[in-house]
Amino acid sequence: MANKVITNATIYTGKGVLENAFVRFDAQILEVGSMTYFQANKAEAVIDAKGQKLVPGFIDVHSHGGYSFDAMDADPEALRKQVKGMLNEGITTYFPTTMTQSHENIEKALKVINEVAQTEPIIGGIHLEGPFVSKVFKGAQPEEYIQAPDLELFKKWFDISGGLIKLVTYAPEHDTSADFENLCFELGVVPSIGHSNDVREHLKTSKATHATHLYNACHRMTHREPGVPGHVLLEKGINAELIVDGIHVHPDMVKLAYQMKGPEHVCIITDSMRAKGMPEGKSELGGQTVIVKDKQARLEDGTLAGSVLTYDDGFRNMIKFTGCSVEEAVLMSSGNQAREFNLTQKGAIEAGKDADFNLLDEDLHITATYSFGKKHS
Numbered sequence: 001m002a003n004k005v006i007t008n009a010t011i012y013t014g015k016g017v018l019e020n021a022f023v024r025f026d027a028q029i030l031e032v033g034s035m036t037y038f039q040a041n042k043a044e045a046v047i048d049a050k051g052q053k054l055v056p057g058f059i060d061v062h063s064h065g066g067y068s069f070d071a072m073d074a075d076p077e078a079l080r081k082q083v084k085g086m087l088n089e090g091i092t093t094y095f096p097t098t099m100t101q102s103h104e105n106i107e108k109a110l111k112v113i114n115e116v117a118q119t120e121p122i123i124g125g126i127h128l129e130g131p132f133v134s135k136v137f138k139g140a141q142p143e144e145y146i147q148a149p150d151l152e153l154f155k156k157w158f159d160i161s162g163g164l165i166k167l168v169t170y171a172p173e174h175d176t177s178a179d180f181e182n183l184c185f186e187l188g189v190v191p192s193i194g195h196s197n198d199v200r201e202h203l204k205t206s207k208a209t210h211a212t213h214l215y216n217a218c219h220r221m222t223h224r225e226p227g228v229p230g231h232v233l234l235e236k237g238i239n240a241e242l243i244v245d246g247i248h249v250h251p252d253m254v255k256l257a258y259q260m261k262g263p264e265h266v267c268i269i270t271d272s273m274r275a276k277g278m279p280e281g282k283s284e285l286g287g288q289t290v291i292v293k294d295k296q297a298r299l300e301d302g303t304l305a306g307s308v309l310t311y312d313d314g315f316r317n318m319i320k321f322t323g324c325s326v327e328e329a330v331l332m333s334s335g336n337q338a339r340e341f342n343l344t345q346k347g348a349i350e351a352g353k354d355a356d357f358n359l360l361d362e363d364l365h366i367t368a369t370y371s372f373g374k375k376h377s
Contacts, residue, residue, distance in 0.1 A: 002026070002043065002044060002045065003024060003025070003026050003030065003041070003043070003044040003045075004024070004025055004026070004044055004045045004046075004047060004373065005022055005023065005024040005025070005038075005040075005041075005044055005045070005046050005047070006022060006023050006025075006047045006048075006049050006054060006359070007022045007035060007038060007046055007047070007048055007049060008020060008022070008035060008048055008049050008050055008051060009021055009022065009023070009049035009051070009052055009053070009054040009359070010051065010052070010053045010054065011023060011032065011053075011054045011349055012053060012054065012055045012056070012326060012327055012330045012349070013032065013348055013349040013350060014056055014330055014331070014334065014335045014338075014347055014348035014349060014350075015348060015350075016327075017327055018032065018033070018034060019034075020034065020035045020036075020051075021033060021034050021035060022034075022035055022038045023054065023349060023355075023357070024044070025355035025370075025373050026355065026373050027354070027355060027372045027373045027374075028345075028352060028353065028354055028355055028372075028373070029349060029350060029351050029352065029353050029354070029355050030351060031351055032349055032350060032351060049359060052359045052360060052361055052362075052367060053326065053359070053360040053361075053364070054349065054357055054358070054359055054360075055326070055330050055333075055334070055349075055357060055358050055360060056330060056333075056334040056335065056338075056346070056347055056348055056349055056356065056357055056358075057090060057091070057092025057093065057334060057346070057356030057357050057358055057369065057370070057371065058089070058090045058091045058092065058093075058268075058311045058312070058315065058333045058334055058358070059091070059092070059093040059094075059124070059333065059334045059337035059338060059343065059346060059347065060086065060091045060093075060094055060095065060268075060269060060270055060311055061095040061125070061127055061166075061167055061241075061267065061269060061337055061341065062095065062097050062127050062129070062167075062212065062213065062241055062269035062270070062271050063086070063091075063094065063095070063096070063097055063269065063270045063271060063272045064096075064097045064098075064099060064129075064271070064272065064273045064274070064285065064306055065082055065096075065272065065273055065274040065276070066082060066085055066086065066270075066272045066273070066274060066275075066276030066277050066308075067081065067082060067085035067088075067274075067276065067277040067278065068274055068275075068277075068278055069081055069082035069085070069274055070082075070273065070274040070284075070285070071096035071097055071098055071109055071113060072098060072099060072101060072105060072106075072109050072286065073109075074105070074108035074109045074111070074112045075112065076112050076115055076116050079096065079112060079113065079116045079120075080116055080119075080120055082096075083096075083116070083120050083122050083123060084120075084122075085277065086122065086311075087122070087369050087371060087376040088277070088310075088369075088376075089310040089311040089312045089313075089366070090311055090312050090315070090358040090366050090369050091122075091311050092122060092346075092354075092356035092357075092358075092369065092370075092371045093122060093124040093334075093337070093338075093343060093346050093356065094122050094123055094124065095123075095124060095125045095126060095127040095166065095167060096109075096113050096123060096126055096127070097126075097127040097128075097129050097271075098110070098126065098127070098128050098129060098130070099129050099130055099140075099141055099142075099285070099286050100129070100130030100131040100133065100138075100141035100142055100145045100146055100286065101130075101131070101142065101145055101286060101287075102145055103153070106128075106131070106157065107156075107157065107160055110126065110157055110160045110161040110164075110165075111160055113126055113161065113164065114160070114161050114162040114164055117162070117164060121372065122371060123164070124166075124341070124343055124346070125164055125165070125166030125167065125341060125343075126161050126164045126165045126166065126167075127165075127166070127167040127168070127169070128157065128165050128167070128168040128169070129141070129168075129169040129194065129195075129212065130145075130146065130169060130195065131145050131146050131147050132146075132147065132148065132149040132150075132154075132168070132169075132170035132171065132174065132177075132180070133146055133169065133170060133171045133194065133195035133196070134146070134171040134173065134195055134196050134197040134198075136197040137171075137195050137196060137197055137217045137218050137219065138195060138217070139195055139216065139217035139303060139304070139305075140285055140286065140288065140290075140299055140303055140304070140305035140306065141195060141286070142286050142287065142288065148174040148175060148176050148177075149170055149174055149176045149177055149179075149180035150176070151176065151179060151180060151183050154168075154180065154183065155183070155187075158187055158189070163187075163188075165187075165189055166188075166189060166190060166341050167189065167190045167192055167210065167341070168184060168189055168190070168191060168192060169192045169193075169194035169195060169212040170191065170192070170193075170194070170196075171193075171194070171195060171196040171197065171198060172193055172196060172198050172202070172203060172206040172208060173196060173197060173198040173202060177206070178205070178206075178207075181206065181207040181208065182207070185207070188342075190209055190210045190340065190341065191207065191208045191209065191210065192208060192209075192210035192211060192212045192241075193206065193208045193210070193211045193212065193218070193228055193231075193232065193238075194211065194212025194213065194217065194218065195212070195217045195218065196218050196219060196228050197218070197219050198219060198228060198231075199219060199225055199226075199227065200225065200226040200227065200230055200231045203228070203231040204231075208238065209237055209238055209239065209340075210238065210239050210240075210241070210267075210340070211228070211232040211238055211239070211240045211241060212241055213241050213242070213243050213248065213269065213271055214229060214232055214240040214241055214242055214249070214257055215229050215242075215248075215249050215253060215257075216243065216248050216249070216304070232261075233256075233257065233260040233261065234260075236265070238265070239261075239265045239266070239267055239336060239340055240257055240261055240265060240266055240267065241267045241268075241269045241271075242254055242257060242266060242267070242268060242269065242318075243269060243270065243271050243307055243309065243314075244268055244309070244314040244317040244318050244321065245295070245307050245309040245313070245314065245317065246317060246321070247295065247296055247304070247307070248271070248304060248307060251317075251320075251321035252321075254317075254318070254321045254322060255321055255322045255323075258318075258321075258322040258324060259322075263324060263328035263329075263331045263332055263336075264331060264336060265336070266332045266336070267332060267336055267337055267340075268311070268314045268315060268318055268329075268332050268333050269314075270307055270309045270310065270311055270314060271306050271307050271309075272306060272307050272308060272309055272310075273285045273290065273297055273305060273306035273307070273308070275290065275292045275297055275308050276307070276308040276309070276310065277308075277310070278292075278308075280292045280293050280294075283297065285297075285299075285305045285306060288300075288305070290305045290306075292308060295308055295309075296308075311333070312358075312364075312365070312366050314333075315329055315333050315364065316364050316365075318332060318333075319364070326364070334346065334347045334348075335347045335348065354372055355370055355371075355372060355373035356370065356371055356372065357369075357370050358370075
């Protein structure tokens with residue numbers, strides 16, 4: 001790949017902001033600096049950003065699918081199309097997310113994701129959501145397959161995934177959860193509280209360092225019981241996911257989480273399902289019928305069933321709902337995820353990192369996405 005250089009951009013590096021700057025790259029970033037020091041090279045293509053913003057590519061660690069595809073389909077070609085579809089919304093690193101299903105179906109999905117990841121490096125990990133969750137707050141997770149954490153089963157699944165499982169959602173109140181947390185740390189997997197009926201007093205003994213879709217599908221926070229949200233907001237060592245569509249979480253509650261946790265401990269996610277990017281109407285999630293209407297995805301009983309949120313909308317909504325800076329939104333959309341999941345080549349615009357970034361216009365809409373230095377079209 002011949003070198004390229006983007007000039008005259010405002011670059012959000014993940015560690016600061018460079019006004020009127022350039023980035024030189026091939027598959028990786030070669031140089032970043034002020035236009036004052038820019039030296040043209042006749043052998044490289046020059047792209048004039050004309051003052052646009054350049055931000056690290058988005059990292060979505062919780063998404064089941066989109067564009068008519070789902071990670072549980074266990075179809076290699078469908079997953080490749082699904083992953084490429086994520087580039088449409090600026091996602092350059094993606095964790096296909098499984099859900100509570102039969103052991104056989106989960107294993108099929110893990111095998112296929114591992115297979116596809118060998119040729120689609122956009123896949124940076126796997127998020128195993130369930131089946132180790134609570135039946136009380138199952139959300140859209142099918143109840144018949146829910147169970148307590150099984151350590152030997154999880155080891156088997158970790159091996160089947162080729163070690164790609166980096167994040168697992170579970171309910172800490174199960175009798176086996178404490179041992180399960182220890183196993184996660186041994187394997188380098190981040191344990192995440194989610195779909196849980198646990199209470200603050202018991203959660204204080206949990207070693208979870210992440211929270212799945214904060215506020216959603218969990219023991220509620222009240223004036224007498226902090227529940228899961230209260231625990232997550234109070235504990236500095238827990239990183240909190242937020243579905244920032246204005247539907248799953250009220251904008252003011254997004255702002256509360258931002259103010260309580262700080263931008264360094266919030267993680268924008270979509271929790272999207274196959275209907276994202278598709279016309280409204282009937283869809284499917286985990287073998288269940290989903291009705292998509294007015295940008296909401298719900299089971300037939302009205303339960304929210306993931307989202308149809310695009311990541312760039314979530315990015316803009318975070319700024320709109322909280323008043324945070326673009327620099328802070330960059331942390332919540334890429335920098336935090338890269339740090340938490342040890343994605344050492346991601347989450348920043350600096351020499352040696354993968355050339356994954358988005359160009360944004362003045363309204364923060366994507367004008368171009370680059371993945372490993374290649375422009376997505």
